[in-house]
Amino acid sequence: MKTMHGMRRIAAIGVIGLLAGLLAACGGGGSGGKGGEASGSAPPEGSASASAPASASDSGGADSGGNEDLKGEFVIWTWEPEHPTALAAFNKKYPNIKMKRVNVAAGDVPKKLQTTLASGGELPDVIRIERGQKAKIFDMNILEDLSAEPYNADTTKLFDYDIPAFSVDGKLVAIPDDMSVAGLAYIKPLAKEYFGTDNPEEMEKIFTDWDVFIEKGKEVLQKSGGKVYMFPSLGDVNDILKGQRPQSYFDGNKLNVSVLEGVVSLLVKFRDAGIVDKLDQWTPAWNASFGGDKHIFVESPVWMPQYVIGPNDKKEDRWALMVPPGGGFIRGGSSHGIPKGAKHADLAWKWIEFTSMSQEGAEAQKTDGVFTHYKPAYDNPDFTRWTWPNFGSQDIGKKFFVDISATTKDMPENINDTYLDEAMSIVLQTLAKDSSFGVEQAMERIEKELKAKSPDITW
Amino acid sequence: MNTASRKWVPYAFLSPYVLFYLAFGLFPIVFSFYVSLTSWDGIGGKTFVGLSNYKYLFDPDSHFFQSVGNTLLFVAVTLPVQMALGLIIATLLYSRWVQWKGFFQLINFLPYIVTPVAVGLMFNLLFDWQAGFVNKVLVELGLVDEGIYWLGEPLTARIVIVLMLIWKGFGYTMVFYLAGLANVPKDLHEAAQVDGASALRVFWSITLPLLKPVTAFIVITGIIGGFQLLEEPMLLLTGAGMGSSVAVIGGPDRCCLTTVWNMYDTAFGSTTRYGVGAAIAYGLCVIIAVFSFVGARIYKGDSE
Numbered sequence: 011m012k013t014m015h016g017m018r019r020i021a022a023i024g025v026i027g028l029l030a031g032l033l034a035a036c037g038g039g040g041s042g043g044k045g046g047e048a049s050g051s052a053p054p055e056g057s058a059s060a061s062a063p064a065s066a067s068d069s070g071g072a073d074s075g076g077n078e079d080l081k082g083e084f085v086i087w088t089w090e091p092e093h094p095t096a097l098a099a100f101n102k103k104y105p106n107i108k109m110k111r112v113n114v115a116a117g118d119v120p121k122k123l124q125t126t127l128a129s130g131g132e133l134p135d136v137i138r139i140e141r142g143q144k145a146k147i148f149d150m151n152i153l154e155d156l157s158a159e160p161y162n163a164d165t166t167k168l169f170d171y172d173i174p175a176f177s178v179d180g181k182l183v184a185i186p187d188d189m190s191v192a193g194l195a196y197i198k199p200l201a202k203e204y205f206g207t208d209n210p211e212e213m214e215k216i217f218t219d220w221d222v223f224i225e226k227g228k229e230v231l232q233k234s235g236g237k238v239y240m241f242p243s244l245g246d247v248n249d250i251l252k253g254q255r256p257q258s259y260f261d262g263n264k265l266n267v268s269v270l271e272g273v274v275s276l277l278v279k280f281r282d283a284g285i286v287d288k289l290d291q292w293t294p295a296w297n298a299s300f301g302g303d304k305h306i307f308v309e310s311p312v313w314m315p316q317y318v319i320g321p322n323d324k325k326e327d328r329w330a331l332m333v334p335p336g337g338g339f340i341r342g343g344s345s346h347g348i349p350k351g352a353k354h355a356d357l358a359w360k361w362i363e364f365t366s367m368s369q370e371g372a373e374a375q376k377t378d379g380v381f382t383h384y385k386p387a388y389d390n391p392d393f394t395r396w397t398w399p400n401f402g403s404q405d406i407g408k409k410f411f412v413d414i415s416a417t418t419k420d421m422p423e424n425i426n427d428t429y430l431d432e433a434m435s436i437v438l439q440t441l442a443k444d445s446s447f448g449v450e451q452a453m454e455r456i457e458k459e460l461k462a463k464s465p466d467i468t469w
Numbered sequence: 470m471n472t473a474s475r476k477w478v479p480y481a482f483l484s485p486y487v488l489f490y491l492a493f494g495l496f497p498i499v500f501s502f503y504v505s506l507t508s509w510d511g512i513g514g515k516t517f518v519g520l521s522n523y524k525y526l527f528d529p530d531s532h533f534f535q536s537v538g539n540t541l542l543f544v545a546v547t548l549p550v551q552m553a554l555g556l557i558i559a560t561l562l563y564s565r566w567v568q569w570k571g572f573f574q575l576i577n578f579l580p581y582i583v584t585p586v587a588v589g590l591m592f593n594l595l596f597d598w599q600a601g602f603v604n605k606v607l608v609e610l611g612l613v614d615e616g617i618y619w620l621g622e623p624l625t626a627r628i629v630i631v632l633m634l635i636w637k638g639f640g641y642t643m644v645f646y647l648a649g650l651a652n653v654p655k656d657l658h659e660a661a662q663v664d665g666a667s668a669l670r671v672f673w674s675i676t677l678p679l680l681k682p683v684t685a686f687i688v689i690t691g692i693i694g695g696f697q698l699l700e701e702p703m704l705l706l707t708g709a710g711m712g713s714s715v716a717v718i719g720g721p722d723r724c725c726l727t728t729v730w731n732m733y734d735t736a737f738g739s740t741t742r743y744g745v746g747a748a749i750a751y752g753l754c755v756i757i758a759v760f761s762f763v764g765a766r767i768y769k770g771d772s773e
Contacts, residue, residue: 121737128511128743150512288598295599432739435717443621462530463740 077360081106084135084354084361087114087122090344093378096371100364107357116140116344120147123349127152133349135358139184140344142431148178149425153347154355155181161348161359167367168383175420176345183347185366188313189381190343192253193414194334195310195319195401200238200303201330204230210332210409217335220251220276227285230306236284238306242299244438245291246309247280248273252434253339258421259430263466267453270430274437274452281441288442297322309334311341312381312410315398327402331409337417381411388412426460426467433459505747515744522748532723533749536731537756539724542627544695547634552687554635555642556680560672562643563650574647578640585637589704592633596620596705620706623724630702630725637701642687649683650676682768689764696757699729728753 088111097109112134114122120143126133127150139147147153156163163182165173176184198208205216205226217223227240241247251273257266280286287305289296299305300322310319310331319329346362348355365371365382372387387393388411396407433456440447440455460467505522507515526533558577562570580588595602596619604616619625653676661671706720718734719726726734728749736746 120741124511124737124741128509152512290598293597293599294594295597298600429739432718439621439717439721443618462532465530 192311338414559646585700
């Protein structure tokens with residue numbers, strides 16, 4: 011009997027414990043956040059508390075103009091691997107600021123933001139924003155104006171083309187991190203064979219505009235017996251033409267039809283000339299094309315030599331970089347923004363300011379393989395100098411950051427651009443497989459797709 | 470302790486489940502229905518729009534009925550093949566002619582436990598237009614002059630998905646048929662053999678009718694599972710995309726857009742219309758309920 015009684019007690023305690031656990035878990039939304047805050051033992055928002063004890067102070071921090079009074083931990087959502095040199099330099103300058111990385115895949119950032127906001131969860135202090143997701147995140151209207159108090163970002167330290175691209179309604183909502191200006195890379199032996207030169211400056215003189223480029227492409231096609239193409243994918247051509255568009259695709263909800271039609275017409279011209287291969291971007295075949303000798307040109311943003319050409323082409327000194335007909339453009343890249351109401355916005359801003367808007371940050375990031383948008387750094391030729399084995403001795407740093415950058419422009423985008431990107435991917439796929447699919451059909455298809463995604467878009 | 474004072478005990482023991490169900494079952498169901506009656510992007514406030522999200526499902530732009538049609542097509546084509554294949558293999562494995570039964574059971578069941586993401590990516594690599602193994606073999610054998618654009622044409626993309634689903638699902642039906650075969654009384658087979666019935670006749674007249682309940686179960690669960698199809702076609706048709714490249718949602722001409730993919734894309738993908746997404750989910754719920762109801766009636770009829 012006693013045993014039974016004891017068993018009942020144990021069972022009752024178990025049930026109560028389970029219930030308490032369940033209730034605690036259900037009500038954990040608020041307290042979880044508080045727990046996170048405590049770990050940083052940070053002073054209240056915006057404070058640079060003078061009372062913070064300078065325990066075990068690092069003299070290096072003071073020497074480098076740092077601020078040991080800024081203390082606490084900020085949270086960053088990022089997919090980027092840690093930049094060890096930049097982090098070490100930042101820690102030296104701000105020894106009491108700690109960074110907590112939360113790994114979120116680039117494409118998942120908007121989703122995670124939305125679900126966090128919808129569920130009333132706590133947003134991080136900094137969000138890394140990939141260019142493909144930029145318009146969507148900017149459209150949420152959740153980011154702080156970094157050109158205003160208390161941040162006062164000095165926009166003169168960024169490139170001119172950055173300001174409209176990272177602003178919404180005149181407010182700078184993100185600071186670009188890694189450089190993504192793009193030029194045209196080409197395989198030198200093929201250029202020499204078909205154009206008589208592999209010198210970038212001479213190539214730039216030959217390819218004055220896209221019409222000349224298409225004509226030259228037809229000659230290559232003829233000479234090679236249809237085996238050598240100018241580009242591996244129509245998607246590459248679209249990236250370039252889109253990047254070079256003279257105006258934004260959208261003014262609010264109004265589609266700039268003439269700008270879009272101009273790009274589509276040129277795409278159709280490329281397709282009809284037969285000078286672009288039918289590979290899909292980012293497929294194994296597309297990657298393999300960089301090690302082959304069937305495709306002369308490829309779009310080349312700053313990250314292309316290191317992350318795409320290098321891993322796919324083991325031969326050295328085979329490539330060169332030039333300014334494309336029509337000038338440089340922006341392809342990819344990421345930026346950092348601070349969500350409104352971030353608890354440690356002051357600490358997060360110090361991180362952004364240091365890594366993306368200071369000379370020390372630019373130098374540290376360069377060691378980690380990242381070129382930032384801090385413009386003054388590029389006045390120094392020693393800083394811009396950058397060679398890469400695939401490009402031999404060519405100073406591609408100078409080509410990217412001086413020659414191409416000088417001709418680069420960028421356009422603001424809004425949420426409608428993401429719908430257009432999707433519609434364009436359908437159009438590109440259809441253009442590649444159906445030679446009768448022309449400008450008119452493409453525009454009709456785009457209109458249909460846009461209407462389905464956002465009925466507010468007007469033509 | 471008397472009975473009156475112990476009245477709380479059953480409630481206390483039931484409450485963990487009830488609370489879990491209320492928090493993670495009933496509340497999401499009710500809340501998502503409420504969301505389906507609103508226009509909401511997850512950030513701003515919810516605007517009550519009545520049934521207009523449901524009305525939008527009848528608009529061709531919502532792709533709702535197209536996605537339901539695609540899903541039905543996949544179920545209608547793959548399920549019978551999966552069942553036939555599962556039954557044949559189960560019968561072979563159950564017969565006395567096959568050695569190493571456990572090994573073959575495992576081999577045939579393995580595709581079913583491969584994660585859907587891996588299945589999608591694997592078939593994406595196999596059927597890649599330029600670098601895919603299938604095209605390489607076809608070209609090598611001289612069956613085609615240049616690779617087939619498997620994932621770029623509606624018909625071939627659907628064929629690839631059907632093949633993928635058959636490959637993944639036949640092991641599941643095989644396991645159920647094996648269990649069903651074990652329950653068929655041996656004496657019936659023996660009696661038929663004594664009467665001079667051929668093996669085929671025994672299978673057709675005794676085994677197959679006795680497997681009817683298993684078949685009905687597979688059909689019902691297969692239809693419900695088929696309607697929830699998402700990861701495999703999504704990864705197959707978008708898996709190669711990296712960086713900023715934008716994938717074509719639903720494959721060429723949205724020929725492979727399934728209902729759940731449509732819901733996911735509407736709510737969390739290219740648009741963030743939670744209201745329409747929830748309406749699609751409820752539309753799907755109604756369709757699954759109808760099929761389950763019909764299936765259950767058939768199942769009940771069989772049992773009786």
